[in-house]
Amino acid sequence: MSGWRMVTMCQLEARLVSELRHRQLHSAISVQAKLIKMYQGLLRSKFLSDNTLEIGNSNWNHYHRVELPQEPFDTEFYNACTRTFNAIYAQTDEIFNSCGLNSTDEMFGSYTCEKKDENDRSFFQFTDKRTFSSSFENAHNSFRRTLSLHQKKHQQQYGGMEDPDNTVAIKFRVTARLKTGFVGSVLLRLIHRRYQEVNRMVTVWRVFAEGEGEFAALHAAEIGWGILSPVPGVPESTMLRVCAHYIPMNLNNVVAPEQEQLTKQFSGMVVEASTSNAEEIACTFEKLLLNDAEEP
Template structure:
């Protein structure tokens, strides 16, 4: 092969310093080993830069891939180590001592359950003791008011009362008066929501109030309000209260009227009340009642009208009474909310010669009988409910 002319130095003979002084964008002719003086075009430069960036991205991707593979490999190795340790622990637990550990665990559980059972039995015993004490207290209260809860025998054991009742007869049954009371019961039932409107915010308890006339200061209205909750089911409570509303504790000269229309939900009766006054005198009051029960959805309403007619020293004095009772399921499970409203309007159909003291005494007697009736009915309701509950309790 012929040698290159001497005046044309070859590319191989160029040192590094000469290479650095080549013009920018010049390139070497790969065939002739000589630099080409023609510069690179812009498209060629852009292509080279793109290829460089692509190589850099490819290198970064490979680096990330190798790093991820390495991390996953280390995680798998650690999982193998953890599983091997667990297997070793399970293998050791299958040894002779594992049965003893299991027995110890069950023994601890048995002891805990036994302690819980003992505590529950102790609490049940305390509850039963408290319930029996409550029942004993109610029986004691009933005995204290036993003169008011006599049976149908009109003999009171008090010679003065027996003498007062002897020979005293009822006036004949007044059908027109009964019809008038029955009509007013219907009218009173239409007002039941208005009467108990304030009971939604009223707390449990008893409230007695007296409203007087502005003109002469005389008593216009005596009102008794009572709200309480029975810890017993709604069905049982309203049925028992209806039975108690028959005033079976009032037996002096008692007369019940039967054969009424809708007798299942209607009560018509009359009886006498006798009270010893602060002066030592005895006075009687003739009571006439018309009572009706209304069954609604999730509520039972009992409405009554009563007419009180004074006798003896109370002769000429009268009072009209309106009463409402509602029963509905309480806020707590197996409880019943009970509301009572009783209003008495005293009247005089003749001039009393005994003065204002006897009039005030008449008012006090009527109010005391209202309080006694409410106390006896609620106490008897507690007693009956407790007896039904105690039947299902055993030690």
């Protein structure tokens, strides 16, 4: 199976997952709406009769969510991803050849661009290549620690994975205040797995982004590959190469004009969250290498 064929299959699977999530949320919203209506009736009878609550004149706009409880959908998504990891891993070299990351030359840096798949559907591609002054053995150990340590306070780790030594699944939320004044929120579910080879460690991952608030009903998926390997001919140098495909999904296929700007903001927010996460991992990795080098 070609690398692009695998990407297309993952796009289809991500769309099916998105549609499933959309149906689950629609059902939950219907139930929640009935409960809210019932509670509103109770509140009116309790508080308005006492003249203790004023409704409709408040500018209160509180947005604070810390707890991220596990949901049945988490298990469904993570299990679906693990079934595709071996096939995604098998396409690593083909993907890196296609995006120009197969070489170990001195061309370094990160780059994001919009591309088309074999079905002429748009996606964003992020690539990054950098070197570190460290032997591969030391870098390999530090990178494993980096992936384990990179757990922010607001991230929740999912504990039901097979092969937990090499597979990590987390869920976290990013927010931003939009030009409209409202807060846009995106809930991200991320899972990655490590594969150890001779003189090379490969990491593959998948992400499902779920819009909330102003971004409700917007979804996106991401597939990524990372390779840590020694630089040929340079004993104390290690290279990290990354390629990620961000795939926007619109369940209605057509974006209404009034929603186009919101969709662009959502896409930009997810791409920024993804690239920032990759940059943070690389910086943490570099700090660990420096600390290890300073130790006697």
